[in-house]
Amino acid sequence: MLRIWGRQPLKGQVKISGAKNSALVIMAGALLCPDDCRIRNVPSLVDVSRMGEILAALGVTIQRQGDTLEVNASHIGQSKAPYELVSQLRASFFVIGPLLARLGVARVPLPGGCAIGARPVDLHVRGLQAMGADVQIEHGTVHAYIKGNKQRLQGAKIYLDCPSVGATETLMMAATLAEGETIIENAAQEPEVVDLANFCRAMGAKIRGAGTNTITISGVPRLHSTDYSIIPDRIEAGTFLVAGAITHSEISLAPVIPEHLTAVIAKLHTIGAEVITEAPNRVRLVPGQHHRATDIKTMPFPGFPTDMQAQFMALLTLSEGNSVISETVFENRLRHVAELNRMGADITVKGNIAIIRGVPMLSGAPVVATDLRASAALVLAGLAAEGITTIQGLQHLDRGYENLEGKLQGLGAKLCRVESESEPASQPTTESPETANSTASKS
Ligand code: EPZ
Numbered sequence: 001m002l003r004i005w006g007r008q009p010l011k012g013q014v015k016i017s018g019a020k021n022s023a024l025v026i027m028a029g030a031l032l033c034p035d036d037c038r039i040r041n042v043p044s045l046v047d048v049s050r051m052g053e054i055l056a057a058l059g060v061t062i063q064r065q066g067d068t069l070e071v072n073a074s075h076i077g078q079s080k081a082p083y084e085l086v087s088q089l090r091a092s093f094f095v096i097g098p099l100l101a102r103l104g105v106a107r108v109p110l111p112g113g114c115a116i117g118a119r120p121v122d123l124h125v126r127g128l129q130a131m132g133a134d135v136q137i138e139h140g141t142v143h144a145y146i147k148g149n150k151q152r153l154q155g156a157k158i159y160l161d162c163p164s165v166g167a168t169e170t171l172m173m174a175a176t177l178a179e180g181e182t183i184i185e186n187a188a189q190e191p192e193v194v195d196l197a198n199f200c201r202a203m204g205a206k207i208r209g210a211g212t213n214t215i216t217i218s219g220v221p222r223l224h225s226t227d228y229s230i231i232p233d234r235i236e237a238g239t240f241l242v243a244g245a246i247t248h249s250e251i252s253l254a255p256v257i258p259e260h261l262t263a264v265i266a267k268l269h270t271i272g273a274e275v276i277t278e279a280p281n282r283v284r285l286v287p288g289q290h291h292r293a294t295d296i297k298t299m300p301f302p303g304f305p306t307d308m309q310a311q312f313m314a315l316l317t318l319s320e321g322n323s324v325i326s327e328t329v330f331e332n333r334l335r336h337v338a339e340l341n342r343m344g345a346d347i348t349v350k351g352n353i354a355i356i357r358g359v360p361m362l363s364g365a366p367v368v369a370t371d372l373r374a375s376a377a378l379v380l381a382g383l384a385a386e387g388i389t390t391i392q393g394l395q396h397l398d399r400g401y402e403n404l405e406g407k408l409q410g411l412g413a414k415l416c417r418v419e420s421e422s423e424p425a426s427q428p429t430t431e432s433p434e435t436a437n438s439t440a441s442k443s
Contacts, residue, residue, distance in 0.1 A: 002391040002405060004382035005414035006364050010249035012411050013282075016237045016256055017043040017402040018067065018230040022195040024091040025169045026230060027051045029196055030071040031060065031098035032176055033203050035225035039069045042230060043402040046395070050089040057082050058095065073102075080107040083141075087112060090119060094166065096144060097124075097174035100133055101153060105145040110137065115371035117330040123160055123167035130156040131171070131178055155180030155219055163188040163213065163300045169196050175217035176205040184215045190301040191260045195231045202226040232281075234260040235307045236401060239376050241265075242311045243408065244285035245273040246318065246384040251411055254282035263304040267312065270294045271319060293321030293358055298329050310336045310377035316356045317345035318384060323356040336374035339367040343381050343389065361386055369393035372400040379404065383413055390418075 018041035028051070030037045042048060044067070052062050052069070059077020063070045079099050086092045090111035099106035113119050121142070125135050128144055132154040135144045146153060155178050160167055168188040173196070175182035187193070189211050197210030203223035209215045232255045241261075244251040245268060258265065258277055265275045272288030293316060298306040306329040316323040317340055327333045334354055337347045342365045346357040364387030369375035375397040382389030391397075394417070397404060405415050 001418050001420065002379065002382075002394055002397075003416055003418050004364070004379065004389045004391070006362075006382055006385040006387060006389060008247070008383070008412060008414045010244060010247050010251050010383075010408075010411040010413060013252040013254060014240050014407050014411055016232045016240070016253055017041075019043075019192055019195065019233040019235075020045055020047060020400050021165075021190075021192045021235075022230045023048050024051050025094050025192065025196050026199045026228070027055060027069070027071070028091075028094035028098055029173050029199055031055070031058070031073045031076065031095060031102060032173060032200065033071075033223050033225060034074045034102075035072070037071045037073070037203070037225055038227040039071065040067060040227070040229040041232075042067050042069050043233065045402055046399045047089055047091065050085060051092060054081055054085050054089070054092045054095060057085060058099070076102060079103050079105045081109065083109040090114060093121060093124070094170060094173075096142060097128070097170040100128060100144050100146065101174050101177040104151060107141055107143050109141045115335060116333040121166070123162070123164045124170045127158045127160070127167060127171040127184075128153075128174060130158050131174060131182065132156075152219070153178035155182040155217075157183045158185065160184065160186045162186070165190050165193060168193055168215070172197060172207065172210070172215060172217060173200065175219060176200050176207070176223065177221070178217075178219035180219055182217045182219070184217075185213065187213050187215045188300060189213060191231060191234060191257070199226070199228045202228050231260070232256055235305065235373075237261060238264045238305070238308045239311050239380070239401070240407075241268060241273075241275060241283075241285050242315050242380055243383060243411075245271070245287050245291065246315050246380050248287040249411075250284060250286055252278060252282060252284045254279070256281055256283045258283060262302060264308055267294060267296060267304060271315065291315065291319040293319045293323040293356070295324045297326040300329070306330060306333060307373055309333060310373040311380055313337070313347070313354060313356060314340060314377040314380040314384075317347065317359060317362060317381065319356075319358045321358055323358070325354045325356065327352045327354075333371075335370040336377045339370075339374070339378055340381055342367055343385055345381070363387055364389040366390045366392070369396045372396045376401065376404075379408070379415075382415070383408070
């Protein structure tokens with residue numbers, strides 16, 4: 001459990017790690033490369049370790065030195081991803097495109113749903129079929145192989161019913177080694193899609209239009225090794241911006257790419273908190289005296305990101321006035337509402353819409369996290385609440401945030417991990433080294 005003593009002001013600068021949602025798909029993308037691949041700025045996350053286990057199970061050699069991964073997929077031992085690993089990490093489904101492109105066959109268990117929704121993969125499957133793959137789903141596993149006497153997938157024109165990040169990434173990776181040209185229309189435009197495209201281009205892939213709604217890939221016979229550095233995590237950055245706003249603290253974040261956070265920065269401005277660019281890749285959060293209510297509708301990029309919805313809901317519980325949040329991307333991503341209400345928030349849910357009536361104060365309480373971003377929202381609420389908040393369900397948090405409590409402690413927050421509710425945890429002192437020394441000299 002995480003125990004948080006609320007209402008501590010934050011100050012200083014926090015380092016933002018590499019993007020989780022780039023790292024996971026780029027690790028799968030390394031399967032396209034028959035040589036050594038170096039991937040830098042990889043965050044230390046449970047999900048990243050699990051993806052590493054999936055690659056190792058496929059016969060790929062993978063070593064980690066600090067935040068750098070050395071991957072060699074020159075020999076992929078087998079085309080079946082193990083169920084027990086896939087069931088723990090949905091993103092492992094990303095291996096299906098590269099396996100099909102490299103080996104002509106892939107057997108990947110269906111990732112299944114998670115707390116936030118059913119998470120279907122029909123757009124991935126239909127796109128691969130359009131590229132000449134025979135795809136059958138039997139006993140919970142997707143069996144795909146290239147039809148007829150073709151050795152390689154065939155370029156195709158594919159229209160995505162919705163701008164799915166995962167489907168765009170699966171099909172883009174598969175198309176890099178296909179015969180001919182593939183056009184993906186209504187493609188996702190998220191920065192992590194662009195990061196994957198840049199990684200593939202660094203290996204020699206021919207990709208145009210990543211970051212727009214139409215991506216064109218001209219297949220090449222083979223890719224080559226590269227040394228690539230992942231973009232900073234915009235969702236981690238957004239989470240820390242909210243941490244500054246909700247505690248009315250000025251804090252700096254680096255590295256950050258501001259244009260990856262346009263919608264988030266615009267919403268903070270509407271609420272009354274400012275994000276100032278201090279250097280090319282460093283921003284500063286300047287809170288408002290009082291924060292205003294606002295309405296939020298989650299949309300595909302460049303719209304407001306669904307991955308920041310829970311964090312903003314925590315912030316809006318303390319804004320003056322009523323806010324409305326519509327979650328349009330996932331069908332079950334409002335599960336943090338019940339836990340925030342336990343902390344004194346006043347939120348009602350109707351379908352996928354949450355109505356938040358601002359309250360003057362949240363009060364610390366024992367709460368349970370249900371999914372990754374809900375966990376982050378509860379941490380943020382705990383930082384602002386009067387008294388102590390204890391959060392169970394930290395396995396969700398560890399999947400997506402590298403050392404969150406260490407980074408928050410570095411900013412002056414008072415929180416620590418305890419084994420159980422009853423465990424006494426001395427309130428962590430965040431005394432500065434000077435006072436620590438003077439105390440020591442007195443004793
Ligand atoms: C990626 O998930 C991210 N995960 C999610 O981040 C993020 O919330 C999501 O994109 C949206 O930005 C990774 O990159 C590992 P989608 P993904 O395919 O690819 C429907 C986090 O917290 N859909 O864009 O699964 C789907 O049901 C995670 O870091 C289909 O209908 O998202 C959803 O309603 C959570 N059929 C919508 O599209 C398909 O074949 C968007 O999903 C695929 C998706």
